[in-house]
Amino acid sequence: MSQLRSIKGTHDILPEHSNKWQDLEKIIHETCKRSGYREIRTPIFEDTRVFSRGVGEDSDIVSKEMYSWEDRDGTSLTLRPELTASVVRSYIQHNLGILSPIQRMYYMGPLFRRERPQKGRQRQFNQFGIEAFGSENPELDAEVISIAWNILEGYDLGEISTLQLNSIGSTECRNNYKEALKDFLRPNLNQLSDTSKNRFETNPLRILDTKSENERRLLEKAPLISDYYTDEDRAHFDSLQQFLSVMNISFIINPKLVRGLDYYSRTVFEFTSSALGSQDALLGGGRYDRLVEMLGGKPTPAIGFAAGIERFLIARESLGETIRPLNNNAYFVCLGEAGIPDVLSLSNTLRKAKINVVSDPLRRSLKSQMREANKSGSRFAIILGTNEIENKTLVIKDLKKGEQKIILQSDLTKFFKDLTS
Numbered sequence: 001m002s003q004l005r006s007i008k009g010t011h012d013i014l015p016e017h018s019n020k021w022q023d024l025e026k027i028i029h030e031t032c033k034r035s036g037y038r039e040i041r042t043p044i045f046e047d048t049r050v051f052s053r054g055v056g057e058d059s060d061i062v063s064k065e066m067y068s069w070e071d072r073d074g075t076s077l078t079l080r081p082e083l084t085a086s087v088v089r090s091y092i093q094h095n096l097g098i099l100s101p102i103q104r105m106y107y108m109g110p111l112f113r114r115e116r117p118q119k120g121r122q123r124q125f126n127q128f129g130i131e132a133f134g135s136e137n138p139e140l141d142a143e144v145i146s147i148a149w150n151i152l153e154g155y156d157l158g159e160i161s162t163l164q165l166n167s168i169g170s171t172e173c174r175n176n177y178k179e180a181l182k183d184f185l186r187p188n189l190n191q192l193s194d195t196s197k198n199r200f201e202t203n204p205l206r207i208l209d210t211k212s213e214n215e216r217r218l219l220e221k222a223p224l225i226s227d228y229y230t231d232e233d234r235a236h237f238d239s240l241q242q243f244l245s246v247m248n249i250s251f252i253i254n255p256k257l258v259r260g261l262d263y264y265s266r267t268v269f270e271f272t273s274s275a276l277g278s279q280d281a282l283l284g285g286g287r288y289d290r291l292v293e294m295l296g297g298k299p300t301p302a303i304g305f306a307a308g309i310e311r312f313l314i315a316r317e318s319l320g321e322t323i324r325p326l327n328n329n330a331y332f333v334c335l336g337e338a339g340i341p342d343v344l345s346l347s348n349t350l351r352k353a354k355i356n357v358v359s360d361p362l363r364r365s366l367k368s369q370m371r372e373a374n375k376s377g378s379r380f381a382i383i384l385g386t387n388e389i390e391n392k393t394l395v396i397k398d399l400k401k402g403e404q405k406i407i408l409q410s411d412l413t414k415f416f417k418d419l420t421s
């Protein structure tokens, strides 16, 4: 039979790497909680309409990347391709807006998009992100961006990432700008790619997102959205910049930065890193004041971001991070079957005292068990042989210093506790 393998674009996170995931996850949990954000966990699959309405029918995600299927009762279901729409669905369903005028949430988990796999782009990948509901004021934008910044710094990526910032104004501003952009592009329509020609009709702002060098050159002379801001748009963006500056958060303004989806307004931002190669986006976010209403809730301003966990790990690896061995306190070496009950009960006692200990279930020779103890990254080997069983003692070997001593079995927990006190 041919060997079964994971599906293209999906990856196993092997035990030797999961430590790194947990390190990052810890920073995310701690940083979010420090600013009053609490975790929300929504289902992995949803009614397809959550995404077709919440992300937009003509977005790449909905039009070509979703894993959707018809359930037995005929309902169309979809593996979540992003989390904002799910969080908003949940916010409306549970009336979270009436619990408190401001709701702050963060999330973490797997997403599914049928994209062409390459480095940093997978079909199942993981994101963390935050969503803050209930204020249209720029201090909330500054708070959300500062959390992204603090997580990047906490994970040592501050130096190798850049914050790009833009405002795409209010609906009024964007409608005027779209016309101006179309007027600018119309004489050159035949030079545009098929994708951009389609976007010209459906969502001309997204043409600014193009990766094509030709189109980028053409766009150099395009009108800028900033010339179409309303007074309120400008004041909002100016305040945000001032707030970021007082928090020592440096940014560059990228007037061509737009987020693909229709519902964004005003603030959009992205953190990129040169450590990533062609898929250089670490994190993207923006204000989405219309989305709650579009999904059937009361009009509620909101802002959030989503970040790719795999890309954080890739960027961090570029700093020369090596695989961290399992950091056990002790490895229990047992010589002879008679000692097995003692090893099991003593190990259990240690674990209850929060001491990490691994024992050997293969009944191997002293030499093999000591080799395993060294390989496991344990600081100590606890050795139980015939003499020790008789005398109710243990040999404790410090694997770093090479020293060893004999202690009473009844003093085992104390021995480890004294080390940490």
Ligand code: AMP
Pocket (backbone or CB within 6 Å): 082, 113, 115, 120, 121, 122, 123, 125, 126, 127, 281, 282, 283, 284, 306, 307, 308, 309, 310, 311
């Ligand atoms: P988006 O939801 O498309 O705005 O993406 C937010 C972040 O998720 C990006 O900045 C990437 O870091 C990450 N990301 C998006 N798509 C993928 C993918 N297919 N594979 C891995 N990471 C991704």
